[in-house]
Amino acid sequence: MTVVAALVTLTGCGAETARPADAAYGVPIEINTPQGLRAKQTLDMLNSDWPIGPVGVGTLAAPDEVDAVTAKLDRIWWDRPFAVTDVQIGAAQATVAVRNSYGVDQEIELHTDDGGMVDELDVKLLPPKIEKWSDIDAEITKSGARYSYQFSKVSPDNTRCDVVAGTNTDLSLPLASIFKLYVLLAVADAVKAGTVKWTDPLTITKEAKAVGSAGLEELPPGSEVPVRTAAQQMISASDNMATDLLIKRLGPGAVERALVAAGHHDPASMTPFPTMHELFSVGWGQPDLREQWRRAVEQGSQQVRAQLLKQTNARPYEPDPKRTHTPASNYGAEWYGSAADICRVHLALQRAAVGEAAPVREILSAIPGIDVDRSKWYYIGAKGGNLPGDLTFSWYAVDHTGQAWVVSFQLNWPSYRSPTAAGWLLSIVHQAFDLVPV
Numbered sequence: 001m002t003v004v005a006a007l008v009t010l011t012g013c014g015a016e017t018a019r020p021a022d023a024a025y026g027v028p029i030e031i032n033t034p035q036g037l038r039a040k041q042t043l044d045m046l047n048s049d050w051p052i053g054p055v056g057v058g059t060l061a062a063p064d065e066v067d068a069v070t071a072k073l074d075r076i077w078w079d080r081p082f083a084v085t086d087v088q089i090g091a092a093q094a095t096v097a098v099r100n101s102y103g104v105d106q107e108i109e110l111h112t113d114d115g116g117m118v119d120e121l122d123v124k125l126l127p128p129k130i131e132k133w134s135d136i137d138a139e140i141t142k143s144g145a146r147y148s149y150q151f152s153k154v155s156p157d158n159t160r161c162d163v164v165a166g167t168n169t170d171l172s173l174p175l176a177s178i179f180k181l182y183v184l185l186a187v188a189d190a191v192k193a194g195t196v197k198w199t200d201p202l203t204i205t206k207e208a209k210a211v212g213s214a215g216l217e218e219l220p221p222g223s224e225v226p227v228r229t230a231a232q233q234m235i236s237a238s239d240n241m242a243t244d245l246l247i248k249r250l251g252p253g254a255v256e257r258a259l260v261a262a263g264h265h266d267p268a269s270m271t272p273f274p275t276m277h278e279l280f281s282v283g284w285g286q287p288d289l290r291e292q293w294r295r296a297v298e299q300g301s302q303q304v305r306a307q308l309l310k311q312t313n314a315r316p317y318e319p320d321p322k323r324t325h326t327p328a329s330n331y332g333a334e335w336y337g338s339a340a341d342i343c344r345v346h347l348a349l350q351r352a353a354v355g356e357a358a359p360v361r362e363i364l365s366a367i368p369g370i371d372v373d374r375s376k377w378y379y380i381g382a383k384g385g386n387l388p389g390d391l392t393f394s395w396y397a398v399d400h401t402g403q404a405w406v407v408s409f410q411l412n413w414p415s416y417r418s419p420t421a422a423g424w425l426l427s428i429v430h431q432a433f434d435l436v437p438v
Contacts, residue, residue, distance in 0.1 A: 026084035029096065034116030039094040042108060042121075043082060045073060052077045062117040069121045076100070076123060078325065078418045097126070102417065103142040104424045125420065127427035133165040136432055143421075145411040148173055150339035151436060154396075154404035158350045161343035161406055164437070169339040172266070173410040176385025176392045177238045179335035181345045182273075184364075186250050186258040187231055188349065188357040198228035198359065202245040210317040211276040213241035228359065235383055236367040240276040247275050262345040265338060272306050274335070281312035283328025286320045290331040297332035325416040327389025334390060342408040346381070346396040350404075369393065370426060372433050376400055388416045391425060399438045407433070 025047060029040040041060050045052060052074040054066050061069040079100040086097035096108045105126035113119040128139045140147045150166035163169060190196035201224040209221065215237035216225060225233075230246050233239035247255060252272075259267040274282070282289045289308055296304035328334060337345075353360035364381030370393075372380070377397050384393040394408040409429060411421070 025081065026098075027087050029084065029087050029094075030089065033089060035092055035094040035110065035112045036089050038110055038112055038116070038118050039087065039089075039096050039108070042073070042110065042118075043084060043096065043098070046077055047081045060118055061121070062113055062115070062119045065117075065119055065121070069118060072121055072123055076106070076418055076420055078416055079104070079420055100420065102144055102413065102421070103139075104420055106420070125423050125427065127424070127431075130428055130431035130435070133432075133435060136165075136428060137167055139428055140411065140425075143411070143413075145413050146171075146173060147409070147411045148339045149409045150343065150407070151432070152343050152406045154343075154347060154406060158347045158404065161340065161347065164405075165435070166339060170265075172269075172336045172338050172341075173412050174329045174334040174387070174390040174392070175337045175342070175410070176334070176387045176390045178337070178342060178383050178385050178392050178394050178408075179270075180234050180238070180243055180385075181342075181349060181383050181394075182255050182258045182262060182264075183243055183246055183250075184231060184235060184360065185262055185345060185349055185352060186254040187227065187246060188352040188360050189258065189261065190250055190254065191227075191357045192352070192355060196227060196249060198226060198231075198356075200227045200249065201225070202227060202230050202242075202249055204241065204245070207277065207316060208241045208244050211240040211244060211280055213239050215239045216242060231359075232363050232366060235363050238383075238385065240280075244276045247273075262341070262348040264341050264345070266336075268302065269336060271302060272309060274309055277317050278309040278312045279328075279333060279335070280319075281315075281317050282308060283331070283333040284319050284323050285312065286318045288320065288323070290328060290333060293333050294331040325388055327387070327412075327414060327416065329387070329390050329412060330414055334387065339408045339410065342394050342410075343406040346394065346406045349381075350396060364396065368395075370395065370430060370433070372397075372430065376438060377433075386419075386422060389413045391417065391421055393425065393429060397433075399436075401438065403438070405436060 029036055031037040031040050038060060045056060052070060054070050057066050057070045082098040082100055084096060085099055088095040093111045099105050107124045107126060109122045110118050111120040130136060148168040148171045150169045151164045152161035153164055154161060204219050204221055204223045206221045215233035216239060230242040233242040255273040256271050259270060282293050293308055349360055365379060368380040369382035369384055377399055379398040381396040389412060391411045396406050398404045409425060
């Protein structure tokens with residue numbers, strides 16, 4: 001699942017030398033060997049408030065490995081502090097087991113060369129064991145996230161979700177890019193109504209490219225892509241530009257009607273429906289509109305929200321680099337829905353995928369998003385999302401008996417979480433699929 005491309009990644013800058021931890025953390029690391037010394041230095045850097053950068057890493061790694069080690073450490077640095085749970089020192093190598101700030105266990109393995117510098121470093125996830133449904137709650141609870149998950153058995157006519165397991169299934173939480181399912185449903189409805197064709201061209205603009213593109217990024221402004229390609233990229237690559245191009249082509253009110261048609265519990269909360277440009281501008285753009293948006297949400301004012309969205313369309317989207325790793329959902333700037341909503345929109349899409357809209361099933365299943373036993377699961381439609389502090393996954397899966405199931409997970413933290421969180425959650429989901437009573 002693609003992390004939102006429009007958010008500018010912060011890189012090491014300024015003073016890049018790691019600041020040693022003020023106090024010991026967890027199991028002590030002996031520094032009487034080069035590999036032990038480097039292991040301790042690695043943890044000091046990860047637990048420092050100074051960003052990871054090539055200058056600091058240059059004091060740790062062999063010259064040829066500086067870029068690779070910088071990338072691996074910067075990827076997890078956001079999850080500090082790390083507690084050391086175990087240390088194994090071997091010949092020219094060290095393995096340090098750590099637990100990050102939201103309870104995910106990892107191993108950092110490093111090797112040193114003849115000069116005592118790190119010439120190889122790997123970070124591995126240590127997946128938790130999921131043997132029963134309650135293990136899911138136990139593991140996610142330890143992470144400190146507000147969360148919801150649901151496994152539902154689908155009625156034969158794709159109209160009802162019967163919950164088999166789940167927690168907080170009616171809690172409205174950030175959807176992140178799962179909201180794009182509603183856009184796809186609006187496209188399907190327009191195709192069946194004859195107001196949109198899969199072959200209709202969409203013109204790429206400079207403004208549309210500003211929100212980021214994961215699948216069409218190389219196309220310059222003025223290029224055209226058909227609706228079918230844009231819809232595929234919106235789902236399989238979570239392409240933000242393609243999403244906005246489709247919303248614009250559908251016209252005002254189309255996605256709001258899809259919310260109603262899919263049975264969203266509170267369509268008014270997302271009316272008017274924000275485009276990627278609009279919500280990114282509110283959440284991470286300049287000027288900062290977060291507080292104004294929060295007040296509008298708390299007051300339930302559609303009018304103020306509409307005014308703020310209109311304001312963002314009067315200027316280009318310019319990300320504020322100081323806020324790109326801070327959640328906007330803390331201010332209500334997100335798309336929202338419950339596990340029950342997610343199940344209903346998946347069912348609505350399957351019902352809509354007939355006639356001219358039949359390609360919807362293929363669009364949803366192009367990237368399954370999870371590695372499961374395909375002899376047990378012969379069809380998997382998927383959509384997930386990831387924004388700072390928000391992590392979501394969903395699937396419409398049909399087992400080998402022909403029974404359909406809908407699975408969803410929504411996690412929300414008050415702080416940014418690195419891509420480690422997605423790998424950790426997928427490790428839980430993968431095992432949870434084995435619990436489904438097929």
